Amino acid sequence: MEIVDARGLSCPEPLMLTDQALKKANGPIKVLVSEPHQKTNIEKLAKSKGKKAVSNAVGSEFEIVIS
Amino acid sequence: MNLSDSKMKLLIAGLGCGVIAAVLAYMGNPANMAFCIACFIRDMAGSLGFHQAAVVQYARPEIIGLVLGAFIISILTGEYRSSGGSAPMIRFILGVIIMIGSLIFLGCPLRMVLRMSAGDLNAWIALIGFAAGAGTGAFALKSGFSLGRAYETKQGSGFVLPAMMVGVLILLVCTPLLKFSESGPGSVHAPIIMSLIGGLLFGMFAQKSRLCFAGGIRDAVLMRNFDLLIPLGGLFAVMLVYNIAMGKFVLAMNTPGIIAHSDSLWNVLGMYTVGFAAVLAGGCPLRQLILAGQGSSDSAVTVLGMFFGAALCHNLGLASSGTAMNAETGELVAGAVTPNGKVACIICIVICFIIAFANKRKQS
Incomplete structure (x- = not known):
């Protein structure tokens, strides 16, 4: 599974990197982000593309699997 | 509670912010400066003695409230x-x-929207510059611009700016140490308690809705995502109704007494600079205060940069003057951009381009 490590990056870099990865990936991708609002934004992006997003807190950060 | 996960909630947040701005204008804040982040930081810098412009010195409780509102709601x-x-x-x-x-x-950018809602055509012209600046920043992002990763720091680091704001509030309320304008925009304000409550509520709405003026245009340009423009529309609509209802809507350019000038080229270039720099910094002045409140030391440093910039503007004669009416002769005195300000603006744009294209994202 492709991993997008967007931890600590400023907006809108996590969204841009995820969008690029979704265009290239054939299967699910995993996105790592640091801030809660970035998690929400990634979930919204996945939804807007008709994908399913499952989020988990990992320590103080987040991991979102988009499939 | 999340105000950013649906368009309706974003609109409600924008309407809420608009009502707060309208109430503060009604309670005494300067004409169409109901809630200006740059002006209020400039006033606070003056109250602390960072600059000596006597007409713009007041520790605006709105700024204190914004940071503390974002801090409190993000903790909760x-x-x-x-x-x-x-x-x-x-x-x-x-x-x-x-x-x-x-x-x-x-x-x-917040005051630009407030000025637009009052019919100030200069602000509508400046919007072109702001959008172009944010668009240039978006182009840089698309070309790989990044300031790199932030990392988790000691809890106390994020507490510093909110604690400093509490300190300024104590100085304002309990001591005579801060400077306070006796005339001019700095002397015109809503009661301290109203300003503080307004700032706290505005900060909470802005934190939960991710309200950002630069982000709204940036996301529209980059990702055809118009969500962040929704609360701005709500804010504009409430202030438009308020200005029309209060007879403060004047569709014109050379309106005296509203702290604005009609030098269109520099209105455009000034806001081009703001839009460009704000996208590179990851958010407009309002968003920087909110992010600083929710623990970002990087945004807190950006806020300190704004204080430093305010001091430079008044110590080196970079700030523009507003169009005014000469009380004795009744003549209109046009507001103007200073020669120093023009040179500084050009230098700022050049520096933005250097920052934008010299800082590239590392490939992981």
Whole structure:
């Protein structure tokens, strides 16, 4: 599974990197982000593309699997 | 509670912010400066003696409230996270640039929208510059611009700016140490308690809705995502109704007494500078205060840059003057951009381009 490590990056870099990865990936991708609002934004992006997003807190950060 | 996960909630947040701005204008804040981040930081810098412009010195409780509102709501909802380390000195410079651009136009992006809602055609012209600046920043992002990663820091690091704001509030309420304008915009304000409550509520709405003026245009350009423009529409609509109802809507350019000038080229270039620098910094002046409140030391450094920029503007004669009516002769005295301000604005744009294209994202 492709991993997008967007931890600590400023907006809108996590969204841009995820969008690029979704265009290239054939299967699910995993996105790592640091801030809660970035998690929400990634979930919204996945939804807007008709994908399913499952989020988990990992320590103080987040991991979102988009499939 | 999340106000950013649906268009309706975003609209409600924008309407809420608009009502707060309208109430503060009604309670006594300066004409169409109901809630200007750049002007109010400039006033606070003056009250602390960073500059000596006697007409713009007042420790605006709105700024204190914004930071503390974002701090409190982020703690309560588990969104507080102390972080830092993403090119802090570049962010400091971007803060300085945002303030210089704002004081050449005479307002931050929030005040630009408030001025637009009052019929000020100069603000509508400046919107072209702001959108172009944000668009240039978006182009840089698309070309790989990044200031790098921030990392989690000691909890206490994120507490510093909110604690400093509490300190300024104590100085304002309990001591005579701060400077306070006896005339001019700095002397015109809503009661302290109303300003503080307004700031706290505005900060909470802005934190939960991710309200950002630069982000709205940036996301529209980059990702055809118009969500962040929705609360701005709500804010504009409420203030438009307020201005019409109160007889403050004047569709014109050379209106005296509203702290604005009609030098269109520099209104455009001033806001171009602000839009460009704000996208590079990851958010407009309002968003920087909110992010600083929820623990970002990088945004706190950007805010300190804005304070430094405000001091530079008034110490070196960079800030523009507003169109006014000569009380004795009744003549209209046109507001103007200073020669120093024009040179500074050009330098700021050049620095933005250097920052934008010299800082590329590392491929992981």
